[in-house]
Amino acid sequence: MGQSDGQIETFYDVMRRQGITRRSFMKYCSLTAAALGLSPSFVPKIAHAMETKPRTPVIWVHGLECTCCSESFIRSAHPLAKDVVLSMISLDYDDTLMAAAGHQAEAALQDTIEKYKGNYILAVEGNPPLNEDGMFCIIGGKPFVEQLKHAAEHAKAIISWGACASYGCVQAAKPNPTRATPVHKVITDKPIIKVPGCPPIAEVMTGVITYMLTFDRLPELDRQGRPAMFYSQRIHDKCYRRPHFDAGQFVETWDDENARKGYCLYKMGCKGPTTYNACSTVRWNEGVSFPIQSGHGCIGCSEDGFWDQGSFYDRVTDLTQFGVEANADKVGLAAAGVVGAGVAAHAAVSALKAAQRKTQDKKEEA
């Protein structure tokens, strides 16, 4: 691990040691600035911070999950950003990637906690199940919830990766057989950054972690605890199919003529109007595409409780999920509410017509 006396190296030291060239380093700084929406004047500031600040250690732990967050992060991100961030975090503890195994791995975790007490960031992927004293997810003979609490105790801050850690996600879907519980309901005394999505976009993950490592502070969060830089707008707001929505041009069935023309997927159940995420701007798999671009509606995977809101193929009309707590998304709610009302009105008109027809039929029968 390089240093033995508790003195932590700078980011730049680490990168150089990992074989990243000065040129790549500067490129990385510009990429980061761009990803974070900062002006080019921030590039030297980022570079300076990384050259002088001690590296922030990161411990990455896994609970009930499918590893999709790691997959997204490790394997789909921009190679440079991924390399850099990975080379920094992998120095510490991550279950899926580490070289060690078994007790060695457990010891490595303990060492890291001891060594960087109060100084490290705890990244949590997945969540702890609380039923049966946590026995549905066991790490090293102990329930994951214990590992989580133990690692959280001396963490500076916690990142909840993905919908699992942020909201419970799929394993918390009704009837939530294992009582899978989001991190913030188990750890209540630490700052928690939620990075929801199933999985979150790779660039969003690297962006958040780089911001924290570089500026040594939490990014600005909305009231739900999500980084505002990536979660302040709805997919709908920046969707490239938005003009078709406004023009009332919709896909009616899969692969119809309208689908080939790339019309709006609202009628196919797209949840873009109520989902806060960066898919329509950052996109997926190195910016290649995102679900709506592939012809399938958004399923709202970065929203709380998205599993239990009825079929993924129903239109967005029922918006009660936002009634649970008032939050910064009220504006969006209002806008989506209008959309919902429009559809409801349309449905009412159709019903009225049907009723009229029935009455007429009856009259004719009579």
Add this chain to the structure above:
Amino acid sequence: MTDRMTDTTTLLVGPFNRVEGDLEIRLEVAEGRVTAAYANSPMFRGFESMLRGKGPMDALTLTPRICGICSISQSMAAALALADLAGAEMIPNGSRVAQLLHMVENVSDHLMHFNLFFMPDFARPIYADRPWHGRTVERFTAVHGSALKRATEARAQLLHIVGLLGGKWPHTLAIQPGGVTRAPTARDKVRIGADLAAFRAYLEEVVIGAPLEVLLELTQIEQLNGWQTGDFGLFLEISDNLMLQTSGVGEHRYLSFGAYPTPEGRRFVPGILRDGTAGELEPAGIIEDLSHSWMLGPDAHPLHGQTLPDEDMREDAYSWCKAPRLRGESFETGALARQAIDGHPLALALSKEGSVRARVAGRLLELARTQVEMERLLAEIDPREPFMRHVKLPQDGEGVGLVEAARGALGHWFRVERGEITSYQIIAPTTWNFSPRDRSNIPGPVEAALVGAPVQPGEDTPIAVQHIVRSFDPCMVCTVH
């Protein structure tokens, strides 16, 4: 430690790193060898209970979340099961796109397994005196090796295809019972072609070290002995030196549901292979045995099975994993099984060996074969034809979807009443491979393969055990779900 000449020691190995999900194995060791192994999957989420009461189409979104690395396999199985419920089939052109998506995912998984999960074990200090160690450290040191970097890049580019056709990976949404939501244009075809060409170049240059067709023409294991090129060559050299051809030998029973159903039939055919003899696959003979799992209820065929976790975690059971058996026998599943059952002569020969080397070589052989299939599929996609047909689901009925994930046979069985799912059972590849013992006390495939593995004095996580376990490429998140 204990006197190894007389006593049996018990070792608890785990948690395992570099496998997907959580795994623990209890070993009984005597005279420096494993005498019995018990595989425990310590994570349970309860997907099958969540699916009950939901609309059948929700399976398309829920089941992929079982696993972040084989999510397309889960969506394929769900889509096929839904189509089966409706008595429909994917429209041919849509089916080709869906199969291409699935191939890309399976190939990516094989690549990651070899580079990120399997090979790094040989870069450990324990092998410092071996002639190949220096080269292996350079190529495969966990996280930093040069091969890992290259593999990750190659895979990211290959996944552009999924990005383009499926919108996002992991957890792609595009695959539906009637076809796919994205109709690729002629321009998309060109882009995909470029990504495939780049991937072929990577395989030929780095992994295999020769034109793929040269590897595909091999028929006997002896021909592998002279193979020196690519990382495949390095692996074979290590295998030879460590005798991996005699390590982790299984029971020579293989099963494949058949991979990639297209209008022209499954690209890799279904079947079973028992001691070198081929047979028909009869899915009706599958029973999930619950005698050693923390599950309640009777043993049953998955169409009638239940998922009732035993919250007392009773003494005589030791895993959340059920034990699937076909006509009372355990079966190994995966790339080696698939290729041997499809009749590739080299794979057939390797299946008789049934070792750590055979499993890994089988996987690399499949990488090459699948690349060729992907190229063929792409050529067959016609952008002018429809990619989706409307499928109307009945309110009541049952459906079965059988596919091959990277790690082997994956099946979804479900029933619907009045438009709601009343039962949904999934058997994943690792459920087969890492199953616990059954009612007749017959161990699961990995438990059997571990018997005889050497344990060096002082080893608490025996290196031989790790090679054997990883040679199966376990995906524990899928196993129990």
